[in-house]
Amino acid sequence: xxxxxxxxxxxxxxxxxxxxxxxxxxxxxxxxxxxxxxxxxxxxxxxxxxxxxxxxxxxxxxxxxxxxxxxxxxxxxxxxxxxxxxxxxxxxxxxxxxxxxxxxxxxxxxxxxxxxxxxxxxxxxxxxxxxxxxxxxxxxxxxxxxxxxxxxxxxxxxxxxxxxxxxxxxxxxxxxxxxxxxxxxxxxxxxxxxxxxxxxxxxxxxxxxxxxxxxxxxxxxxxxxxxxxxxxxxxxxx
Ligand code: ADP
Numbered sequence: 320x321x322x323x324x325x326x327x328x329x330x331x332x333x334x335x336x337x338x339x340x341x342x343x344x345x346x347x348x349x350x351x352x353x354x355x356x357x358x359x360x361x362x363x364x365x366x367x368x369x370x371x372x373x374x375x376x377x378x379x380x381x382x383x384x385x386x387x388x389x390x391x392x393x394x395x396x397x398x399x400x401x402x403x404x405x406x407x408x409x410x411x412x413x414x415x416x417x418x419x420x421x422x423x424x425x426x427x428x429x430x431x432x433x434x435x436x437x438x439x440x441x442x443x444x445x446x447x448x449x450x451x452x453x454x455x456x457x458x459x460x461x462x463x464x465x466x467x468x469x470x471x472x473x474x475x476x477x478x479x480x481x482x483x484x485x486x487x488x489x490x491x492x493x494x495x496x497x498x499x500x501x502x503x504x505x506x507x508x509x510x511x512x513x514x515x516x517x518x519x520x521x522x523x524x525x526x527x528x529x530x531x532x533x534x535x536x537x538x539x540x541x542x543x544x545x546x547x548x549x550x551x552x553x554x555x556x557x
Pocket of ligand 1: 346347348351369370371373390391394395396397398402422423424425426430509
């Protein structure tokens with residue numbers, strides 16, 4: 320079945336709000352962006368990608384963007400104080416009052432602690448942490464093959480999930496782009512940063528009993544279906 324059909328079917332279901340922070344935890348290339356987009360659509364929550372927010376600052380030439388650009392080009396993490404200010408700003412908008420789906424945040428312990436404070440402020444139920452478990456050997460292929468729609472952010476992979484016409488988005492006909500940090504040397508830097516700074520969050524959330532493992536090796540539709548099952552259970556009245 321075409322990815323698009325299944326995706327639309329899932330997204331089409333009318334769903335009540337989760338009133339939760341949902342976070343996707345996993346290495347670059349685990350499919351966080353693809354799944355976050357779909358979950359956000361299904362549960363009518365905003366999809367917050369700190370990577371997209373930073374790239375937007377770079378494109379607009381803001382001071383924050385000027386600081387973040389060289390760091391991102393090296394595949395390192397942008398300093399916490401920059402990311403935290405940007406996240407606080409975004410979360411203070413009313414569309415976040417009922418919850419949000421985070422993709423790429425938190426990435427350090429300090430960020431995780433800040434998120435806890437934000438969730439308390441919003442009086443959310445426990446945070447849902449989806450741990451995208453994937454074989455490290457697969458990540459390089461996923462990242463070097465990734466192409467992203469310039470308008471809608473739809474994600475393809477030239478090896479595993481190619482668009483019908485090369486370089487063009489099936490959904491809206493926009494041009495597809497290759498992210499400048501999706502090149503082998505930068506990817507190695509990003510994977511290293513994940514191991515050092517983000518992976519410790521797996522134990523942190525496991526210790527709090529919040530970690531939900533997701534088999535992110537399956538095809539994208541199967542991953543979406545498994546996440547949806549988990550979230551529907553979380554949504555059901557206790
Ligand atoms: P991926 O998860 O595939 O690496 P992202 O778009 O989430 O892609 O992130 C791209 C880059 O943006 C990261 O390599 C990092 O430099 C920066 N970045 C994104 N989110 C954060 C964050 N929460 N903290 C620090 N840096 C971040």
